[in-house]
Amino acid sequence: MLPFLRPDLAQTAGYVPNPGHGPTPSQHWDALDANESPFDLPPAVKEHLAIVYQQQIHTNRYPDGSHQHLKKELLAYVQESRRYRHPHIPSQSANFGLEHLSLGNGSDELIRSLLIATCLPTQGSVLVADPTFSMYKILAESLGIPVVSVGRDATFAVDCQAAQAAIDRPPAGQPPIRILFMVHPNSPTGNGLSDAEIDWLLSLPEEILVVIDEAYFEFSQNTLLEVVLERSNWVITRTFSKAFRLAAHRVGYAVGHPELIAVLEKLRLPYNLPTFAQAAAIAALENRALILQSIPDLIAQREHLAQQIQTLPGVQLYPSVGNFLFLRLNPEIYPDLTTNPSQVYHTLLDRLREQGTLIRYTGGGLRITIGDAAMNERTSDRLKTVLSSCILRQSMPH
Numbered sequence: 066m067l068p069f070l071r072p073d074l075a076q077t078a079g080y081v082p083n084p085g086h087g088p089t090p091s092q093h094w095d096a097l098d099a100n101e102s103p104f105d106l107p108p109a110v111k112e113h114l115a116i117v118y119q120q121q122i123h124t125n126r127y128p129d130g131s132h133q134h135l136k137k138e139l140l141a142y143v144q145e146s147r148r149y150r151h152p153h154i155p156s157q158s159a160n161f162g163l164e165h166l167s168l169g170n171g172s173d174e175l176i177r178s179l180l181i182a183t184c185l186p187t188q189g190s191v192l193v194a195d196p197t198f199s200m201y202k203i204l205a206e207s208l209g210i211p212v213v214s215v216g217r218d219a220t221f222a223v224d225c226q227a228a229q230a231a232i233d234r235p236p237a238g239q240p241p242i243r244i245l246f247m248v249h250p251n252s253p254t255g256n257g258l259s260d261a262e263i264d265w266l267l268s269l270p271e272e273i274l275v276v277i278d279e280a281y282f283e284f285s286q287n288t289l290l291e292v293v294l295e296r297s298n299w300v301i302t303r304t305f306s307k308a309f310r311l312a313a314h315r316v317g318y319a320v321g322h323p324e325l326i327a328v329l330e331k332l333r334l335p336y337n338l339p340t341f342a343q344a345a346a347i348a349a350l351e352n353r354a355l356i357l358q359s360i361p362d363l364i365a366q367r368e369h370l371a372q373q374i375q376t377l378p379g380v381q382l383y384p385s386v387g388n389f390l391f392l393r394l395n396p397e398i399y400p401d402l403t404t405n406p407s408q409v410y411h412t413l414l415d416r417l418r419e420q421g422t423l424i425r426y427t428g429g430g431l432r433i434t435i436g437d438a439a440m441n442e443r444t445s446d447r448l449k450t451v452l453s454s455c456i457l458r459q460s461m462p463h
């Protein structure tokens with residue numbers, strides 16, 4: 066390591082994205098590895114954006130660093146999304162205002178700012194429940210923040226007892242837990258928070274920031290937003306990268322207590338959202354009825370793909386309320402899994418890639434994003450071929 070670098074960074078692993086998603090992909094992939102929407106923006110919205118770029122955007126000028134216009138549009142959507150209130154959570158009479166909103170360069174930026182706001186320098190540790198979204202750990206480690214991981218049960222519900230024990234007695238030499246991240250619904254496993262998990266989260270003291278990551282709430286049609294109006298230590302993060310089809314533009318947002326939001330605004334870079342990204346998010350919000358029309362179809366596609374995958378040999382498929390499915394393979398059918406699971410899954414991934422399908426190996430299983438009907442058909446066909454070749458190979462003498 067170069068002598069001026071932090072030695073701990075030698076040990077940290079960054080996020081490794083799959084290649085091949087650029088503007089001129091060398092091959093046409095069924096890219097089902099990043100939980101993006103399979104659909105580009107509707108042509109009319111793209112045409113509108115092309116005109117905005119040509120006629121209204123001055124590339125020599127900095128973006129609107131206050132995100133005023135976008136925040137106003139977003140506020141209407143946030144208010145509207147309260148209709149998906151979790152039935153376990155009472156509705157509040159108060160409303161959200163602009164002071165409850167902060168925008169980030171993807172929700173990844175907000176996750177990093179939340180970590181900085183609560184844990185640096187050496188003020189706190191972060192708690193996560195594995196398997197979950199990998200960026201919490203990656204970002205925490207990049208900032209030198211200790212991570213405490215607890216497990217989940219067979220239905221992927223969080224081990225709340227272990228989590229409570231970690232909060233009551235943080236590992237020796239580590240600062241107390243100041244922040245925890247829960248995805249609702251969780252990635253990669255697809256389950257939403259249960260009433261028991263929510264009750265436990267509600268019981269946490271106000272010195273611990275509870276982050277509910279609702280990246281996929283448009284698919285689960287369930288939100289814990291109401292709690293933010295009642296508790297200063299709850300914050301919701303969301304993204305335009307999934308249901309809104311804007312992964313290329315990197316726009317995420319947080320809904321939280323005004324004091325927390327003021328700190329997030331201080332921590333972010335002044336021009337964190339390029340002008341065109343703001344224009345795209347505004348256009349997407351203005352056309353949300355049209356863009357979000359694809360959701361019922363994607364949900365139906367998810368159920369259809371699930372039915373097909375369930376018939377494949379040795380597959381344990383888990384129920385999902387997101388735009389993705391999660392499965393693990395049964396070691397009785399795939400004995401190599403007991404000795405080297407990572408190698409088996411990577412071989413599968415490679416074979417699927419050779420056929421043109423990209424999916425992700427994470428959380429000890431395979432996560433498959435729901436594509437359009439044709440992609441899903443190809444996915445189940447290719448998975449079937451690849452899995453049967455694995456069984457054949459394993460039944461042959463070595």
Ligand SMILES: Cc1ncc(COP(=O)(O)O)c(C=O)c1O
Pocket residue numbers: 099100170171172173174198248252278280303304305306312315316317
């Ligand atoms: C749970 C979860 N949170 C956040 C993100 C990141 O979203 P963004 O593109 O807004 O950074 C993802 C992306 O896959 C995710 O799965």
